[in-house]
Amino acid sequence: MIQVKVKCFSQVKYVLGKDEMSLALEPGTTSAELEELVRNQAQGKLDEVTLRIAVNKKYIPAEIELKNGDEVAFIPPVQGG
């Protein structure tokens, strides 16, 4: 198994009720598969929310395989300013 940290912000934090989660995943799990897992945990409450993915604090342009120790953030629409 690999261990990843999931950071939660804004609507993701609000819906899941936590700042972060530590998850054990099968080796070879991808960013898209983890997104599906997080969306399932939200029980439909994030269905209308577009999420961008950052791995180790960088946006990823496409699906990637996650590695042990990765920090993954599902980033809802941002609202700075």
Added chain:
Amino acid sequence: MIKIEIVKGSITPFPSDDSRTQDGAELVFNGRVRATEHGENITALEYEQYEGMAETELRNLAENTVKRFPVHDLLCKHRVGKVKVGETSLHVVIWSKHRQEGIDAMSWFIVELKKRIPIWKWAILEDGSRIPSECAH
């Protein structure tokens, strides 16, 4: 020159600079917290950042802005934490030789900031409750 700061307290504005003899335009933008969100009264917004990533992305954006537009300097402070109604949450200063490139750079910088910098707003309602803001303007 580029200067980026994410600050937790009140924003002290960058000082105006009378020593610049080659810049004909000094643009200043202050984003402030409005008293209503979708028609509901609020007392403050609480800005949440993805610590580490927000500052890096903001610096990358500032660097891209000065590459894309012929401006000399871009200085930016973005506040996080609770910001009361009326207070400044975003302060940007741009110096350029002529006004138009400065105005274009300022507009582009703020539009892009609202697309990609991982900062979010929580609305603090009059009853003290806290909900994610739906406003992306």
